[in-house]
Amino acid sequence: MNDVPEPAVLRYSAFTTDPAGGNPAGVVLDATGLDDAGMLRIAAAVGYSETAFLFPRAEGREFDVRYFSPLVEVPFCGHATVASAVALDVTGTVRFHTRSGLVEVDAAPGRASLTSVPTSSAPAPAGDVAEALRALRWSAEDLDPRYPAHWAFGGARHLVLAVRTRERLADLDYDFDALAGLLRANDAVTAQLVHQRSEDVFDARDPFPVGGVVEDPATGAAAAAFGGYLRTLGLVGRPRSITIHQGVDLGRPSLLEVAVSPDDPRVTVTGAAVPIPVG
Known part of the structure; x- marks a missing residue:
């Protein structure tokens, strides 16, 4: 475990306007200093299908993003991406650099559109x-x-x-x-x-x-x-x-x-x- 302060974990439900609907996701807006074991431990403790860990880049609205389920890391997660973009509380384009490639997200209050890597x-x-x-x-x-x-x-x-x-x-x-x-x-x-x-x-x-x-x-x-x-x-x-x-x-x-x-x-x-x- 890293000797870094435990980050705040936000909890959002994606693809819904009702917290009792949709798919819950954990969101860590700044995971700087966390290693793989730390992210997996946090994801397991949160217990949702995925938790997204954002690593801000020097450029504004650019993030490296990692996604962990309670058992494994996955290369990309759509519902946690939408949750993360809404949690950032910005309007406009946000760029997520995932293990699968660049995913651009058009964010607005309470809503987000992600454009996938080539399918x-x-x-x-x-x-x-x-x-x-x-x-x-x-x-x-x-x-x-x-x-x-x-x-x-x-x-x-x-x-x-x-x-x-x-x-x-x-x-x-x-x-x-x-x-x-x-x-x-x-x-x-x-x-x-x-x-x-x-x-x-x-x-x-x-x-x-x-x-x-x-x-x-x-x-x-x-x-x-x-x-x-x-x-x-x-x-x-x-x-x-x-x-x-x-x-x-x-x-x-x-x-x-x-x-x-x-x-x-x-x-x-x-x-x-x-x-x-x-x-």
Whole structure:
């Protein structure tokens, strides 16, 4: 442990305007002096799916950012990025230098839009899909044939699986260790499980066993990856905006707005964030 004062940890919920909704994130606005062990210890004590640690650069509104779950560091986290930008209480562009690359954030009071690193997506091998289905206790017939299984990247890697019915998505009872093993073996952080509600509206659930978390109520990195996935499938012939509802089945409803363009591999994810009352 470093001999530095314990930093203040702010607590925000992202992709919601209600502290009882969204995905909680810890935010350390100045983590100068903390080492990896210190950040992991703080993230474990906070207990949220991620805590963001900001290291201010000499240039104004420029930060190196690290993201830790209670178990591991992850290369990028969207909900903690939105929470951090709102916690900074600035208006305009903020630049976050993450392990995955530069993420620019357009910040405003109570709201932020992050523009991801370039996204990518590729079909998941049949063996990975079969292993995922076993872990999820689903069958191949549960999957929506319009949306093939992919490994998708939007700052972190995610397994995208789409199901035919909302009922199948709602009934989630998976093998924690088996899914964690598959995700780790593929350098991925969550499974992005989706159902198309209407043309531009999707419901999503994101198991996060790699981080020691059963499920994320909102996953901005997976939303960015999903935007890139749609682009790879040729479903973004013009600038497209989609809405993702997540966290509903956990009682923490979240709203993620995703903007994708056919001529830009980056994806913009927008959402609100609010402080979580302490005590």
